[in-house]
Amino acid sequence: MSDQPLVLAVPSKGRLQENASAFFSRAGLKLVQKAGGREYRGTLAGVPGVEVRYLSASEIAGQLASGAAHLGVTGEDLIRETLPDPSASVELLTPLGFGHASVVVAVPQAWIDVRAMSDLDEVASEMRLRQGKRLRIATKYVNLTRRFFAEAGIADYRIVESLGATEGAPASGSAEIIVDITTTGTTLAANALKILDDGVMLRSEANLVASLKAQWGETARGALRTVLGRIAAEERARTTREVRAGLPESGAIDLASLAALHEAELPYGAPRGPDGEIVLRCPADGVFDLSDALVQAGARAVTVRRIDYAFQAENPLAERLLARL
Ligand SMILES: Nc1ncnc2c1ncn2[C@@H]1O[C@H](COP(=O)(O)OP(=O)(O)OP(=O)(O)O)[C@@H](O)[C@H]1O
Ligand SMILES: O=P(O)(O)OC[C@H]1O[C@H](OP(=O)(O)OP(=O)(O)O)[C@H](O)[C@@H]1O
Ligand SMILES: [Mg+2]
Incomplete structure (x- = not known):
């Protein structure tokens, strides 16, 4: 029981699928689908x-949420919608830089006087008072909507659960307004809808998420260290550059302060010999400042490289999660 494998849940369809498998392969994690395909x-x-x-x-x-999977890639919107208290059952390990989308409140463009949630509050109260009807909101984000409307102090509404083509609801007459996810805004515009000025409920992107409810036995923990170690090594490599410099007699410059000033690290420590080559790693956008500083400090030559992976003994992603289990 405690030694079950780590279950990694990967999107099988939809917008996240391609980006998710590209993300794993960049990290040297090759997904092998079982033969048969079914x-x-x-x-x-x-x-x-x-x-x-x-x-x-x-x-x-x-x-x-249930603990059936240990690790997975999914949208933050779905985590916040599905889990009443996300931090109690999952850990959002890292945003992945794709699957960007916002969950928004949108109303018909024809409602020219309705620009903000406070205007919507008035519309809802008036509908209730004059017509004895409640404002209908079409959405699949039922929980996020309830929370957001409660925070805005709006109670005169009714949710019409929608399972697709939500943007069509106002035109078809099944609801007055909608809450849905949008990226480019094309679908909203095509349906003559507009986002309220303060109607962005959540800015979401795909995340690597770990379950706190899953059984984390030895096998799963071991696999976790390997998987997260590679993901961190790829991320570190992608966001940093390796800078090598040949310095004259060392001692002349204070390497530690120079590195600190440029947010650089000395991954292999200070050079040992009197005429040693030094290796630094700095943020990708800091290479020119660091190189200039090294030349000014007496470096004869400086080389900057992109790296594929930067492994480190510490495994911050894994440690953060393991500390919570
Ligand atoms: N423009 C977008 N529209 C919808 N979702 C997006 C968009 N961009 C990114 N996403 C993310 O992708 C997640 C999954 O959406 P997607 O539509 O791919 O799933 P799906 O497989 O179609 O599922 P469903 O059939 O329930 O919609 C969303 O919850 C969101 O986090
Ligand atoms: O702002 P846009 O860039 O126009 O994208 C938003 C649309 O994309 C999604 O639908 P999807 O294509 O995933 O179809 P679905 O509703 O069947 O999931 C979402 O539900 C919106 O309808
Ligand atoms: Mg979809």
Whole structure:
């Protein structure tokens, strides 16, 4: 029981699928789908103790909440919608830089006087008073909507649960307004809807999420360290550059302060010899300042490189999660 494999839940369809598999392969984690293709299961090449499950983004949120999956990629919107108290059952390990979308309150463009939530409050009260009807909101984000409207102090409304084509609801007459996810705004505009000025409920992107409810036995913990170690190594490599410099007799410059000033690290420590080459790692946008500073400090030559992976003994992502289990 305690030694079950780590279950990694990966989007099987929809917008997150392609980006998610690209993300894993960048980190040197090759998803291998089992032969047959029918079964939505697989493995990670060369990483024992992992079972990959292909699921829809919303199922992934549910499985992380229940503990059926240990680790998964899904939208923050789905985590916040599906879980009443996300921090109690999952840890959002890191945003992934894709799947950007906002959950918004949108009303018909024809409602020219309605620009903010406070205007909507008036509309809702008037509808209730004059017509004895409640403002209808079409959405699949039922929980996020209830929370957001409660915070805005609006209570005169009714949710009409929508399972697709939500933007069509006002035109078809099944609701007055909608709450839905948008990226480019094209679908809203095509349906003559506009976002309220203070109607952005959540800015979401895909996240790597870990379950606090799953059984974390030895096998799962071991696999977690490997998987998160590679992900962190890729991220560190992508956001930093390696800077090498040949310095004259050391001692002349205070390497530690120079590194600190440029947010650089000395991953292998200070040079040992009197004429040693030094290796630094600094943020990608800081390479020119650091190189100039090294030349000014007497460096004969400075080389800057992109790196593929930067592994480190510390595994901050894994440690953060393990500390909570
Ligand atoms: N423009 C977008 N519209 C919808 N979702 C987006 C968009 N951009 C990114 N996403 C993210 O992708 C997640 C999954 O959406 P997607 O539509 O791909 O799933 P799906 O497989 O179609 O599921 P469903 O059938 O329930 O919509 C969203 O919850 C959101 O986090
Ligand atoms: O702001 P935009 O860039 O126009 O994107 C928003 C649209 O994309 C999503 O639908 P999707 O295509 O995923 O279809 P679905 O509703 O069937 O999931 C979402 O539900 C919106 O309808
Ligand atoms: Mg969709």
